Amino acid sequence: MASRKTSQRNREDVDKYSVLLPTYNERENLPLIVWLLVKYFGESGHNYEIIVIDDGSPDGTLEVAEQLQKIYGEDKILLRPRAKKLGLGTAYIHGMKHATGNFIIIMDADLSHHPKFIPEFIELQKEGDYDLVSGTRYRGNGGVYGWDLRRKIIRLYKKKVLESLVERCVSKGYVFQMEMIVRARQLNYTIGEVPISFVDRVYGESKLGGNEIVSFLKGLLTLFATT
Ligand SMILES: Nc1nc2c(ncn2[C@@H]2O[C@H](COP(=O)(O)OP(=O)(O)OP(=O)(O)O)[C@@H](O)[C@H]2O)c(=O)[nH]1
Numbered sequence: 001m002a003s004r005k006t007s008q009r010n011r012e013d014v015d016k017y018s019v020l021l022p023t024y025n026e027r028e029n030l031p032l033i034v035w036l037l038v039k040y041f042g043e044s045g046h047n048y049e050i051i052v053i054d055d056g057s058p059d060g061t062l063e064v065a066e067q068l069q070k071i072y073g074e075d076k077i078l079l080r081p082r083a084k085k086l087g088l089g090t091a092y093i094h095g096m097k098h099a100t101g102n103f104i105i106i107m108d109a110d111l112s113h114h115p116k117f118i119p120e121f122i123e124l125q126k127e128g129d130y131d132l133v134s135g136t137r138y139r140g141n142g143g144v145y146g147w148d149l150r151r152k153i154i155r156l157y158k159k160k161v162l163e164s165l166v167e168r169c170v171s172k173g174y175v176f177q178m179e180m181i182v183r184a185r186q187l188n189y190t191i192g193e194v195p196i197s198f199v200d201r202v203y204g205e206s207k208l209g210g211n212e213i214v215s216f217l218k219g220l221l222t223l224f225a226t227t
């Protein structure tokens, strides 16, 4: 028993989460999403890296990402840009190849996903040793919609599982994300589900309250003042 606990603890110590953030014209959203990720990973104490895959955004997203890298460190923010817009599916694959974590988190950079759910994804994955954990949308009244097969969802994968799924998937674009989950079921991977309210967009309803925005802006000012 004691030795099992020790090995579990050791495993947790080496667990690392690679967040893949594909960006195309996300200059305005990227600082907030990265700040939130750093905040929630910092609070939960998990080891992580954020991989920004920018596809030559004309709005200068990459320059913003470079600034963020200076602020948070090259070990936390990795830049894996591509010269032109090659699509979301291949952006994930490209990012995955550069990931050093044993877990991969896939999310959008456009603020349709709130990073505050990530610690819940991680806890659930550990509890059930799930191969992947996906969000399930529900209404405020508790009515569950079930699988949200659309692309706007956060997912946490064991890296090996994601690699095996990517090998098998043939579709492009956001059908790719749909295919991944269908294949995962076919292959009998174990899947955990975290309920995510429809209103939990970063700017949705009251979720990212005025206080959080204010402290974000203060944090940014402090960072720019000290770097
Ligand atoms: N690297 C990369 N990121 C992309 C690409 N297309 C979209 N993204 C990013 O992927 C995430 C989800 O993108 P979408 O929801 O498809 O982006 P969108 O611009 O809202 O797409 P539409 O709803 O089709 O206009 C966002 O973070 C986008 O910035 C692409 O070709 N390459």
Ligand SMILES: *[C@@H]1O[C@H](CO)[C@@H](O)[C@H](O)[C@H]1NC(C)=O
Binding pocket: 186, 187, 188
């Ligand atoms: C998945 O499980 C089902 C039911 O137990 C089984 O019939 C099927 O062969 C399994 N598929 C794989 C790929 O292991």
